[in-house]
Amino acid sequence: MPSLKDLRNRIASVKATQKITKAMQMVAAAKLRRAQAAAEAARPYAERMNTVLANVAAGVAGQADGPRLLAGTGADQTHLMIVCTAERGLCGAFNSSIARLARDHALALKREGKTVKILCVGKKGYDLLRRQFASDIIELIELRSVRQIGFTEADAIGRKVLALFADGGFDVATLFYAKFRSVIQQIPTAQQIIPAEVPARAADAPSVIYEYEPDEAAILDELLPRNVSVQVLSALLENVASEMGAKMSAMDNATRNAGEMIKKYTLRYNRTRQAMITKELIEIISGAEAL
Secondary structure, three states, rough: OOHHHHHHHHHHHHHHHHHHHHHHHHHHHHHHHHHHHHHHHHHHHHHHHHHHHHHOOOOOOOOOOOOHHHHHHOOEEEHHHHHHHOOOOOOOHHHHHHHHHHHHHHHHHHHHEEEEEEEEEEEHEEEEEEEEHHHOOEEEEEOOOOOOOOOOHHHHHHHHHHHHHHHOOOOOOEEEEEEEEEOOOOEEEEEEEEOOOOOOOOOOOOOOOOOOOOOOOHHHHHHHHHHHHHHHHHHHHHHHHHHHHHHHHHHHHHHHHHHHHHHHHHHHHHHHHHHHHHHHHHHHHHHHHOE
C-alpha cells in the first residue's frame, strides 16, 4: 500500500502532466485555425488543376505519343508509395492510420507479385513502416526544420518523384495522407498521382471546343509535372491540419484523463490519511484506558 508521501508525489506528477497536456491542446488549437485555412484554400486550386487537365487531356486521348505522366509506362510492376505523416507524435491515431493504410496497400501489391518502393515524408511514418518494410524504403524526407509548409517543400518532393520516374524507377506512384474533415475526423486517403488520374467530364458539362496554342501535348508537358507538386502540396497541407486536429483531440482526452486520475488519487489519499488518524486515535484511547 503506497504511503501518503507516495500519493502526494503521484498527485503532483499528474497535475504537472495535466498542465503540459492543457498547454499542448491550446497550442494545437491555435495552429489548427491557420492550418485549416491553408488546407481549405489549397483545395479549389487542386480541383481546378484536375479540371483543366481533364479538358486538355481529352484532346490527346488515344494518342500513342501522349505524355508519359498521363499515359504511364505501359507496365504495372513497380509501385512507388509516397507516405506523408507527421514529424512528431502525441496526436492520437493520426500517424498509425496513414501507416496502416500504406501497409495494407503494400502487402496487397506484394501478394500480386509487384515491386514496392516507399518514400517516407515525415519521421513517424518511417518509424512505423521500417519494422516491416525496411528494405523497401528508398528515402526519408524530414520536414522537422520547416516552420510552415509551402510550395517550395512540395516542389522539392515532386521533383524527386519526377526524377525517379524519368529514370524508370517505378511505373505507378500513389500518395498517402490524411484528409482533414473535422477536429475528430481525419480520413486516411490514397491518391494515385502517376499516371495522373484525370477525372471524367460530366455528361451535362457544356461541350465547348477550345483551340490551344501551343497544342495540348505541349501544355500537358508543362502542367503534368506541376500537378505532381500541387497534389503533394495539397496532401501536406491536409496533413498539417489533420495533425493539429488529432493532437487537439488527443490532448483534450489526456487532460480529462489526468483530471480523473487526480480525483482518484486525492480520494485515495484522503481515505488513507483518515485511516491513519483513526488508527492513532484508537491507539491513544487504548493506552489511556490501560492506565
